[in-house]
Amino acid sequence: xxxxxxxxxxxxxxxxxxxxxxxxxxxxxxxxxxxxxxxxxxxxxxxxxxxxxxxxxxxxxxxxxxxxxxxxxxxxxxxxxxxxxxxxxxxxxxxxxxxxxxxxxxxxxxx
Amino acid sequence: xxxxxxxxxxxxxxxxxxxxxxxxxxxxxxxxxxxxxxxxxxxxxxxxxxxxxxxxxxxxxxxxxxxxxxxxxxxxxxxxxxxxxxxxxxxxxxxxxxxxxxxxxxxxxxxxxxxx
Numbered sequence: 001x002x003x004x005x006x007x008x009x010x011x012x013x014x015x016x017x018x019x020x021x022x023x024x025x026x027x028x029x030x031x032x033x034x035x036x037x038x039x040x041x042x043x044x045x046x047x048x049x050x051x052x053x054x055x056x057x058x059x060x061x062x063x064x065x066x067x068x069x070x071x072x073x074x075x076x077x078x079x080x081x082x083x084x085x086x087x088x089x090x091x092x093x094x095x096x097x098x099x100x101x102x103x104x105x106x107x108x109x110x111x
Numbered sequence: 112x113x114x115x116x117x118x119x120x121x122x123x124x125x126x127x128x129x130x131x132x133x134x135x136x137x138x139x140x141x142x143x144x145x146x147x148x149x150x151x152x153x154x155x156x157x158x159x160x161x162x163x164x165x166x167x168x169x170x171x172x173x174x175x176x177x178x179x180x181x182x183x184x185x186x187x188x189x190x191x192x193x194x195x196x197x198x199x200x201x202x203x204x205x206x207x208x209x210x211x212x213x214x215x216x217x218x219x220x221x222x223x224x225x226x227x
Contacts, residue, residue: 042221043115043218046215096159099156
């Protein structure tokens with residue numbers, strides 16, 4: 001699976017959009033970009049995933065650059081409950097393979 | 112909304128003892144996983160299980176570990192002879208609804224294992 005690079009921490013004001021970047025310059029054509037988050041010591045939570053098109057669901061939007069070497073997770077209106085560690089994971093296919101978690105980005109939403 | 116459950120939430124054991132961590136995956140899921148997270152460190156994959164057999168395992172998952180799906184609902188992780196370094200949060204996950212084209216993994220709340 002391709003390696004990902006994320007900033008270790010970010011701050012965001014409550015109610016503003018949080019834009020979390022991820023670099024995955026060695027991504028290959030059959031690898032998807034997944035985002036998970038972990039709130040405090042809870043189990044990781046799936047947010048969104050995509051291959052090459054931008055994706056949106058009720059939680060977030062995922063913007064993948066045209067060359068697929070980087071992506072941005074957007075939380076449109078961050079709340080205090082969005083304070084968490086966010087993990088960008090690149091993985092082959094959509095199957096049952098294990099997830100490889102890095103260190104992620106610790107997002108602190110400020111009141 | 113269906114969720115993965117894990118018991119107990121906290122397990123304290125003496126070094127060398129056997130422990131069994133229990134998980135109830137989401138009912139129509141087909142793939143099951145165990146991960147662990149040592150305090151302050153990354154979430155690490157241990158093992159995945161499908162169709163009643165291990166489909167993938169990491170280097171961490173050595174002979175002291177085993178998994179089982181003893182009935183149609185439970186998924187267990189057994190650690191035969193616990194070591195101090197096994198102290199961690201253990202997360203169970205499941206994925207793969209029948210007929211689904213992709214497999215997001217749903218994680219349980221975790222069991223905190225403390226080995227003394």
